[in-house]
Amino acid sequence: MSISSTDAIVDTLKAHGLRVTPQRFAVYANLLERTDHPTVEQLLSDLNQAGPVSSQATIYNSLQALREVGLVREVLLEEGVVRYDANVEQHHHFRCRQCGHIEDIPWNTFHELVESHLRPGLQPERYEVTVTGCCDRCSESQ
Amino acid sequence: MSISSTDAIVDTLKAHGLRVTPQRFAVYANLLERTDHPTVEQLLSDLNQAGPVSSQATIYNSLQALREVGLVREVLLEEGVVRYDANVEQHHHFRCRQCGHIEDIPWNTFHELVESHLRPGLQPERYEVTVTGCCDRCSESQ
DNA sequence: CTTTGTGCAAACGATTTGCAGGATG
DNA sequence: CATCCTGCAAATCGTTTGCACAAAG
Numbered sequence: 001m002s003i004s005s006t007d008a009i010v011d012t013l014k015a016h017g018l019r020v021t022p023q024r025f026a027v028y029a030n031l032l033e034r035t036d037h038p039t040v041e042q043l044l045s046d047l048n049q050a051g052p053v054s055s056q057a058t059i060y061n062s063l064q065a066l067r068e069v070g071l072v073r074e075v076l077l078e079e080g081v082v083r084y085d086a087n088v089e090q091h092h093h094f095r096c097r098q099c100g101h102i103e104d105i106p107w108n109t110f111h112e113l114v115e116s117h118l119r120p121g122l123q124p125e126r127y128e129v130t131v132t133g134c135c136d137r138c139s140e141s142q
Numbered sequence: 143m144s145i146s147s148t149d150a151i152v153d154t155l156k157a158h159g160l161r162v163t164p165q166r167f168a169v170y171a172n173l174l175e176r177t178d179h180p181t182v183e184q185l186l187s188d189l190n191q192a193g194p195v196s197s198q199a200t201i202y203n204s205l206q207a208l209r210e211v212g213l214v215r216e217v218l219l220e221e222g223v224v225r226y227d228a229n230v231e232q233h234h235h236f237r238c239r240q241c242g243h244i245e246d247i248p249w250n251t252f253h254e255l256v257e258s259h260l261r262p263g264l265q266p267e268r269y270e271v272t273v274t275g276c277c278d279r280c281s282e283s284q
Numbered sequence: 285c286t287t288t289g290t291g292c293a294a295a296c297g298a299t300t301t302g303c304a305g306g307a308t309g
Numbered sequence: 310c311a312t313c314c315t316g317c318a319a320a321t322c323g324t325t326t327g328c329a330c331a332a333a334g
Contacts (some may be wrong), residue, residue, distance in 0.1 A: 019333070021289060040323080055291045060324065065289095076218040080299090082323085094264050105260070113255045114273060118247070121278035122236050129271045131256060136263035161308070163314065182298080197316045202299060222324095224298085 016069045023054040027062040031086035096135035158211045165196040169204040173228035238277040
């Protein structure tokens with residue numbers, strides 16, 4: 001998984017004539033090892049925790065490059081917050097209203113329903129279910 | 143429908159100690175009569191089409207007031223685009239990748255599935271299915 | 285040595301805010 | 310006449326861009 005993922009960035013960037021820079025690699029690796037779809041701000045502080053790795057502008061540039069080659073996508077779950085995700089496979093999201101915890105919901109969880117429930121005429125190509133509610137921990141602590 | 147809807151703004155704003163100003167009313171009425179969840183920019187040009195009705199700042203203020211009292215909600219379908227919707231009932235969205243056409247999908251279309259398919263522990267309170275694809279017109283003209 | 289990328293700082297666009305004047309209760 | 314709201318203009322925040330220097334092919 002980690003091998004094929006780092007392969008992915010090298011192969012894919014090269015295939016698009018883009019270089020595999022330390023900054024791009026660091027951004028992608030960080031997205032891969034996190035499950036919480038961080039914001040640019042979170043990426044910035046996380047990457048530069050132990051010494052300077054990348055500037056803010058370069059993180060934006062890197063994310064743009066990674067998105068253009070299809071390694072990364074944006075995730076819109078909250079108003080005014082843009083998150084980034086190295087899982088470009090179709091999947092859905094659960095977001096805890098209390099703690100903000102975000103977790104992925106596998107695509108096949110809702111797989112069968114969209115095709116069968118949409119009105120005729122609309123041709124679905126992609127869909128995402130965004131569920132908001134309470135996660136286990138927050139339900140318990142109430 | 144239109145009677146109960148305009149009642150809604152008068153009653154709801156007053157119940158929250160807010161005034162029903164021409165600008166707030168115009169914003170809400172415009173959202174009600176549209177089905178396409180406009181952006182602030184679209185609201186601004188639409189409202190001021192035939193003479194000045196509201197400034198940009200006041201549209202933002204009005205939308206904030208209307209959101210606070212629960213008459214309006216934001217809709218996030220595209221990156222970097224914030225839309226507003228006077229339909230605060232739960233519902234889903236279809237967005238045409240080609241022409242940008244947006245249409246509502248009734249909530250009961252997917253009603254039965256979220257409750258039954260989520261993993262135990264997560265307590266759903268609200269969910270939205272965002273479908274992207276091709277609408278009738280765009281499929282035909284291809 | 286040519287091309288591509290970084291990082292700073294300035295620019296930008298969408299949204300928010302401060303404030304003086306206007307409308308409302 | 311006290312309160313709330315509008316509208317302008319300035320401020321703010323996230324993101325993008327221009328440009329000089331650095332790194333990679």
